[in-house]
Amino acid sequence: DAKTTQPTSMDCAEGRAANLPCNHSTISGNEYVYWYRQIHSQGPQYIIHGLKNNETNEMASLIITEDRKSSTLILPHATLRDTAVYYCIPATSGTYKYIFGTGTRLKVLA
């Protein structure tokens, strides 16, 4: 399983884009990059995932570098409700063995 490195914490002004980086330099060719977030003490919530192409959905965009050693989750217009811990998780499709790290604690400031 690939190891990940994420900043411990970040701040972002409300209405601005939040860019959350993740380093996964040991990712293997068949591992996707998944992003989840956990708001307060709730169960984590799926955000987005990708293999090597950039992805976008109604919640966020995912930018994966060409060498796939790092990725960035982008929340285009952060709101106070986006304050949460964000987890970057490399995982092989079909294994279902998702290993969460400690994530990045994002605080959106009014």
Added chain:
Amino acid sequence: NAGVTQTPKFQVLKTGQSMTLQCAQDMNHEYMSWYRQDPGMGLRLIHYSVGAGITDQGEVPNGYNVSRSTTEDFPLRLLSAAPSQTSVYFCASSAQEHTGELFFGEGSRLTVL
């Protein structure tokens, strides 16, 4: 929409007692798993199951037993609770053919005295 339901939400045990955390999902998902989250930490995988009758160990399986007799239910058993098992426990499920989205329950907060 029920989704993933965990019971109980809160439980206090004494050291050495046993109990079962219940997890049920109504989405016909093949994959189910249990995580624990200690204060200020990320989630750690305890056990998981890819279908009825099939279970496997995660990162921190010691002290916990699981079984999967039906698609819907995936109980987590603590045979002899220890203070080190004080944590918040999350159950999650996913459709086997889908590459990614885990649906989580609301969590069960367990305190072992």
